[in-house]
Amino acid sequence: MTTFRVREAAALLGVSDDTVRRWIDAGRLASGTDSGGRNVVDGADLAAFAQTMAATAERPEPGPVMLESARNRFVGLVTRVIRDTVMAQVDIQAGPHRFVSLMSREAADELQLEPGVLAIAAVKSTHVVVEVPERK
Numbered sequence: 001m002t003t004f005r006v007r008e009a010a011a012l013l014g015v016s017d018d019t020v021r022r023w024i025d026a027g028r029l030a031s032g033t034d035s036g037g038r039n040v041v042d043g044a045d046l047a048a049f050a051q052t053m054a055a056t057a058e059r060p061e062p063g064p065v066m067l068e069s070a071r072n073r074f075v076g077l078v079t080r081v082i083r084d085t086v087m088a089q090v091d092i093q094a095g096p097h098r099f100v101s102l103m104s105r106e107a108a109d110e111l112q113l114e115p116g117v118l119a120i121a122a123v124k125s126t127h128v129v130v131e132v133p134e135r136k
Contacts, residue, residue: 002043002116003034009041012077012118013050014095043116047077050093057096074099074121075133081113088113090130092121101128 004012009029010020023029024039029049031039076094088108092099099121111132113119120131 002118003032003040004043004046004118005034006031006039006041009046012046012075013053043077043118044114045116047079047093047116050077050095051079051098054093054096054098072123073131074123076119076121078113078115078117078119080115081108083108090119092119092130094121099123099128101130103130 006017006020006024010017013020020029020041021039024031024041029041030045031041034040074092074094074097076092076097076099078090079093079098080089080091082089083105086105088103088105090101090103090108090113092101101121107130111117111119111130113130113132118133118135120133122129122131
């Protein structure tokens, strides 16, 4: 089971640590404690919460584009993985952005992708490459 400390959950949701603590205290976001007694949030619960937040969020208009990059990396949580015998569809929620990547089932299995796993959607042109960062 993948878990995230309050600080990590806050960064992934784009809010402050205090906001996540208030959501936990109010019962909006479930939490537990790790072996050190610190609050942690289950990755699958955090992914579901991120999807709900994104679906209900008001989004400001971004305005005209001044500069753009050929490559972007979006850190987020895997929210869904659909596997068949050859291919896999991986959905990632990165703040208000949802990314869908189609990859081989073998790649999804090697990356151990499942809801709640921290992942990076690296976007280049029309391809979304999924990376799993090393956690310390």
